[in-house]
Amino acid sequence: MKQNGTYILKLILAYASQELSEKEFNELKQWLNDDPENTKLFSDYLYLYKKSRRIRFTENVDSTKAWNSIKSKLHQDSNIVPVSDAPKSKLRFLSNVSGFIKYAAVFIGILGIGYFFMNQHKTTAVTKNQLIIGDDNITLELENGNVKVIQPNGAQQSINISGKVVAEQSGNKLNYEKENSAEKLAYNILTIPNGKKFQVILSDGTEVYLNSGSVLKYPVKFITGINRQVYLLEGEAYFDVTKDAKHPFIVNVDNMNVRVLGTEFNVSAYPEDPSISTVLVEGSVSIFGNDKKYDKATSLELKPRFKASWNKIKTNISVEEVDTDIYTGWKNGKLIFKNIQFKNIIKKLERHYNVTIINNNSKLDEKNYDATFDVETIEEVLNSFNKNYEIAYTIENNKIIIN
Amino acid sequence: MRLKDIKILEKLKIGDQSGYKDLFDLYYIPLSVYSLKYCDSFDQAEDVVQEIFIKFWNEKLYLKLNNSIGPYLFKAVKNNTLSLLKKNTKYCFVQIEDQVNKLIEDEVEDIENIEEEKRKLYQKIEALPEKSKEVFIAIVMDNLKYKEAAEQLGVSVNTIKTHYSNALKQLRKSLDIIIFLLLA
Numbered sequence: 001m002k003q004n005g006t007y008i009l010k011l012i013l014a015y016a017s018q019e020l021s022e023k024e025f026n027e028l029k030q031w032l033n034d035d036p037e038n039t040k041l042f043s044d045y046l047y048l049y050k051k052s053r054r055i056r057f058t059e060n061v062d063s064t065k066a067w068n069s070i071k072s073k074l075h076q077d078s079n080i081v082p083v084s085d086a087p088k089s090k091l092r093f094l095s096n097v098s099g100f101i102k103y104a105a106v107f108i109g110i111l112g113i114g115y116f117f118m119n120q121h122k123t124t125a126v127t128k129n130q131l132i133i134g135d136d137n138i139t140l141e142l143e144n145g146n147v148k149v150i151q152p153n154g155a156q157q158s159i160n161i162s163g164k165v166v167a168e169q170s171g172n173k174l175n176y177e178k179e180n181s182a183e184k185l186a187y188n189i190l191t192i193p194n195g196k197k198f199q200v201i202l203s204d205g206t207e208v209y210l211n212s213g214s215v216l217k218y219p220v221k222f223i224t225g226i227n228r229q230v231y232l233l234e235g236e237a238y239f240d241v242t243k244d245a246k247h248p249f250i251v252n253v254d255n256m257n258v259r260v261l262g263t264e265f266n267v268s269a270y271p272e273d274p275s276i277s278t279v280l281v282e283g284s285v286s287i288f289g290n291d292k293k294y295d296k297a298t299s300l301e302l303k304p305r306f307k308a309s310w311n312k313i314k315t316n317i318s319v320e321e322v323d324t325d326i327y328t329g330w331k332n333g334k335l336i337f338k339n340i341q342f343k344n345i346i347k348k349l350e351r352h353y354n355v356t357i358i359n360n361n362s363k364l365d366e367k368n369y370d371a372t373f374d375v376e377t378i379e380e381v382l383n384s385f386n387k388n389y390e391i392a393y394t395i396e397n398n399k400i401i402i403n
Numbered sequence: 404m405r406l407k408d409i410k411i412l413e414k415l416k417i418g419d420q421s422g423y424k425d426l427f428d429l430y431y432i433p434l435s436v437y438s439l440k441y442c443d444s445f446d447q448a449e450d451v452v453q454e455i456f457i458k459f460w461n462e463k464l465y466l467k468l469n470n471s472i473g474p475y476l477f478k479a480v481k482n483n484t485l486s487l488l489k490k491n492t493k494y495c496f497v498q499i500e501d502q503v504n505k506l507i508e509d510e511v512e513d514i515e516n517i518e519e520e521k522r523k524l525y526q527k528i529e530a531l532p533e534k535s536k537e538v539f540i541a542i543v544m545d546n547l548k549y550k551e552a553a554e555q556l557g558v559s560v561n562t563i564k565t566h567y568s569n570a571l572k573q574l575r576k577s578l579d580i581i582i583f584l585l586l587a
Binding site: 018020022028043044047050051054055056060061070136141145193213350397398 | 424427428431432435436439440443445448449452453456457460461492494496499500502503504507524532534542543545548549553554557558559561562564565566567568569571572573574575
């Protein structure tokens with residue numbers, strides 16, 4: 001998977017279950033055309049998907065029911081086989097003595113899964129009115145496709161690729177080696193789940209803070225003579241870019257590029273927001289569409305303390321002066337809402353706290369609110385909405401319900 | 404299968420209706436599995452096959468057949484599934500679908516084979532990280548949509564997608580072995 005790894009995989013999965021948009025379908029088509037290798041990859045995933053579905057299906061088929069249903073629709077003159085003659089489903093009654101041993105493993109597998117679900121239900125029943133916050137892993141996909149789990153509070157660990165240490169992780173930080181002798185671009189993909197934040201220091205010393213629900217793809221080592229290009233595939237990131245006038249640093253987000261030489265800025269590209277926002281803290285950045293090469297004349301140059309909003313659909317830009325703290329506060333654990341629609345606040349709360357919120361009061365969706373939080377728990381946040389805006393909530397089955 | 408087909412046809416042609424039950428026992432599951440390959444819907448697959456069985460009896464189609472029934476039934480299932488699909492599918496990469504379906508086609512029909520594969524796959528699913536396993540089971544095994552799975556597991560749709568990608572990535576490593584064995 002050479003390009004936009006995780007994102008493309010998501011598209012393939014959406015395709016397999018026919019849950020994708022026309023735009024996504026076209027992206028997939030483009031990706032397939034890019035490299036003949038990709039077709040092989042695509043086939044493999046589709047194959048696996050169909051295969052697993054089939055196995056599940058054979059377990060689910062109720063042939064007694066099917067037989068009765070067929071029989072009820074046959075023409076009257078065909079009075080065949082009485083109902084009491086239950087059909088033998090070959091699949092279910094396959095086991096003879098030796099078969100029993102042979103297939104015992106299957107049933108252990110099934111029991112294991114069954115037990116798992118029972119366990120789930122038990123837990124939710126006991127704690128009906130309490131929230132249990134899920135703990136999802138930060139993952140790092142290496143260039144060879146292997147996926148490593150990053151434990152922010154675990155022991156320090158080294159990321160090795162073919163025996164060579166390329167990065168060291170300690171706590172909430174992943175630090176790439178500057179002395180890497182690589183001569184070819186090789187990418188890693190870091191995925192930050194909901195409820196977590198993380199920091200990565202790239203091989204040029206650039207510091208990137210990643211917000212919850214973000215995916216960043218970047219080279220293990222930037223190569224001399226080639227632009228420093230990274231891909232924010234999803235979510236929000238704050239970049240503090242090391243100065244290097246010879247190698248512009250480019251962040252690709254959706255169909256937009258942000259180009260800088262050395263500066264600090266924030267890029268936010270969450271799916272619920274209609275536009276990708278770039279907020280410049282200091283220095284200067286240029287913004288241009290990724291369908292063309294950088295050209296000073298046609299790019300938008302952003303000044304410090306300004307925000308550029310790139311409309312994802314119309315691909316046009318609007319610029320306004322802002323209080324940058326509102327946009328970068330998340331880096332220090334703050335959650336700031338300024339004139340944000342309630343439905344988007346919900347999405348951001350879900351992401352920040354890794355919870356599920358269901359809003360049954362659709363009148364609230366389009367209303368805009370201001371609020372700031374930092375150390376509060378999700379319950380405290382909800383209580384504050386309740387107090388200030390009279391928005392009531394309940395907790396049922398580990399979900400927050402707003403009525 | 405051929406010999407069984409001939410016996411069934413003999414029974415049907417002399418009006419021995421137990422032949423129809425034999426036909427059902429022999430072909431219902433393999434045909435449904437075959438249909439699923441194309442339509443990816445448990446319900447549709449069974450509906451298509453049941454319709455064909457009903458038609459086979461009601462219109463006495465067995466009278467036209469001589470040596471075999473299987474090829475006729477499989478072809479009918481494929482045609483009917485595909486024509487149903489045309490109405491419902493929005494996006495399709497025809498070539499890739501064909502290629503993948505061909506790969507699957509060549510190893511079906513044998514129930515023992517499915518059991519063996521099932522065993523292998525379960526072992527691998529069991530070995531997945533907890534969250535990925537949970538999501539993989541919900542989506543692939545329990546047939547939930549992303550949104551439903553997200554609700555059931557109390558996480559966001561994005562989290563579901565990420566775990567699902569991770570699960571598939573991990574299973575893919577063993578997939579190569581499966582394919583290799585099948586082609587060998």
